[in-house]
Amino acid sequence: xxxxxxxxxxxxxxxxxxxxxxxxxxxxxxxxxxxxxxxxxxxxxxxxxxxxxxxxxxx
Numbered sequence: 001x002x003x004x005x006x007x008x009x010x011x012x013x014x015x016x017x018x019x020x021x022x023x024x025x026x027x028x029x030x031x032x033x034x035x036x037x038x039x040x041x042x043x044x045x046x047x048x049x050x051x052x053x054x055x056x057x058x059x
Contacts, residue, residue, distance in 0.1 A: 012018045032038055
């Protein structure tokens with residue numbers, strides 16, 4: 001068994017770089033949700049009942 005050391009465990013979720021990275025991810029996702037192409041795809045999906053047309057389905 002390994003000897004115990006005097007190391008300190010740091011919670012990564014409290015680290016400023018971890019927080020900044022997650023904030024950046026959240027902001028990017030929010031920007032994507034506001035983008036016109038994303039909104040258009042959402043509307044198109046709602047029009048066809050939430051189903052995406054497949055290659056087997058006639059148009």
